[in-house]
Amino acid sequence: MSESGHPTRELHPEDHHEENGHSAIPYLVVWILLLFFTVLTYLTGKQHLGTWALPIALAIACTKSALVAVIFMHLKDSSGSTRLVFGTSLVFVALLLFFTVADVATRFRPSTPAGAPFGTERSQPEGLLEHELPE
Amino acid sequence: MSHEAEAGLPPGILGHHFSSLARQNEAARLGMWLFLATEILLFAGLFTGYAVYRFQFPEAFAECSRHLELTLGTVNTVVLITSSLTVALAIHFARTNRPRAAAACLVITILFALAFLGIKAVEYTAHFHEKSLPGKYYAFEEVKIPGAAMFFSLYFLMTGLHALHVIAGMIVLGFNCWHTLHGRYSSRYYTGLELGGMYWHLVDMVWIFLYPLLYLI
Numbered sequence: 001m002s003e004s005g006h007p008t009r010e011l012h013p014e015d016h017h018e019e020n021g022h023s024a025i026p027y028l029v030v031w032i033l034l035l036f037f038t039v040l041t042y043l044t045g046k047q048h049l050g051t052w053a054l055p056i057a058l059a060i061a062c063t064k065s066a067l068v069a070v071i072f073m074h075l076k077d078s079s080g081s082t083r084l085v086f087g088t089s090l091v092f093v094a095l096l097l098f099f100t101v102a103d104v105a106t107r108f109r110p111s112t113p114a115g116a117p118f119g120t121e122r123s124q125p126e127g128l129l130e131h132e133l134p135e
Numbered sequence: 136m137s138h139e140a141e142a143g144l145p146p147g148i149l150g151h152h153f154s155s156l157a158r159q160n161e162a163a164r165l166g167m168w169l170f171l172a173t174e175i176l177l178f179a180g181l182f183t184g185y186a187v188y189r190f191q192f193p194e195a196f197a198e199c200s201r202h203l204e205l206t207l208g209t210v211n212t213v214v215l216i217t218s219s220l221t222v223a224l225a226i227h228f229a230r231t232n233r234p235r236a237a238a239a240c241l242v243i244t245i246l247f248a249l250a251f252l253g254i255k256a257v258e259y260t261a262h263f264h265e266k267s268l269p270g271k272y273y274a275f276e277e278v279k280i281p282g283a284a285m286f287f288s289l290y291f292l293m294t295g296l297h298a299l300h301v302i303a304g305m306i307v308l309g310f311n312c313w314h315t316l317h318g319r320y321s322s323r324y325y326t327g328l329e330l331g332g333m334y335w336h337l338v339d340m341v342w343i344f345l346y347p348l349l350y351l352i
Contacts, residue, residue, distance in 0.1 A: 057351060071223075072223045
């Protein structure tokens with residue numbers, strides 16, 4: 001790079017990129033899909049599907065977020081380094097959630113908050129603190 | 136200054152330490168994604184807290200969730216999704232050299248943001264009246280089981296932090312709108328506008344998760 005001394009620099013070919021051919025149709029398609037998934041999460045959420053409610057809700061939310069990230073935030077046109085940053089943040093979110101929930105799920109009664117009705121009896125060792133067990 | 140003039144750019148856009156605008160744009164996008172990664176991890180802390188307490192108090196969380204205004208939450212979801220569309224369209228109009236349409240889209244986005252905050256204020260007012268408040272201020276008559284106060288602590292922390300991001304996003308988009316009207320963004324350069332839009336999309340993404348986790352248990 002021998003740019004020092006030159007008052008003007010070579011401009012990258014992409015600097016002159018004209019974008020009049022850019023289309024807004026993908027944005028409208030994504031918007032309609034996002035509305036569709038919102039209705040879907042509303043309808044499935046109102047059913048209170050028990051065990052499946054949370055996985056379904058999260059799957060829909062992840063799909064919606066992926067649409068926003070890939071199309072609205074232009075991740076599909078991004079370089080590998082930006083994708084790597086986004087992907088890495090998701091990996092760390094998954095690590096944080098997984099190990100924290102795994103910890104809480106395998107605790108025994110004295111280490112859970114007062115009144116917690118779940119996750120206690122299951123891992124309760126036999127004969128320990130029986131007077132504290134709920135009816 | 137001269138290389139900017141040669142590229143047809145307004146002054147003050149291309150930093151002297153970048154050999155080309157394309158490289159500067161790439162660095163700016165990478166920097167923005169790094170910042171958004173820290174934002175994702177900031178919210179992830181709250182989502183993890185939510186996961187822990189929902190695991191421990193499933194009945195209380197489900198019961199409290201049913202006392203939120205589902206209709207208002209759903210309307211707010213549609214408002215934010217549509218505001219994400221108008222931001223994406225603003226960038227589209229800027230890069231196809233239609234700055235007035237771009238600025239109009241940004242104004243509409245800011246109005247959607249105001250509508251979102253207005254609806255949230257209506258919900259918060261109701262919570263204050265029925266005393267479904269965090270921690271020791273919790274005195275909600277309809278749900279009196281352990282964990283209910285924790286749900287509302289998390290509800291206020293998560294929606295409150297999100298609302299702060301909505302306000303920050305409105306300020307960013309306001310600057311973007313001003314710059315768009317003053318000819319800063321065009322097909323040659325729209326990265327500043329794109330980064331502001333990315334921030335707004337992140338705000339939308341966080342709400343996409345908050346909506347089912349808070350309103351639809």
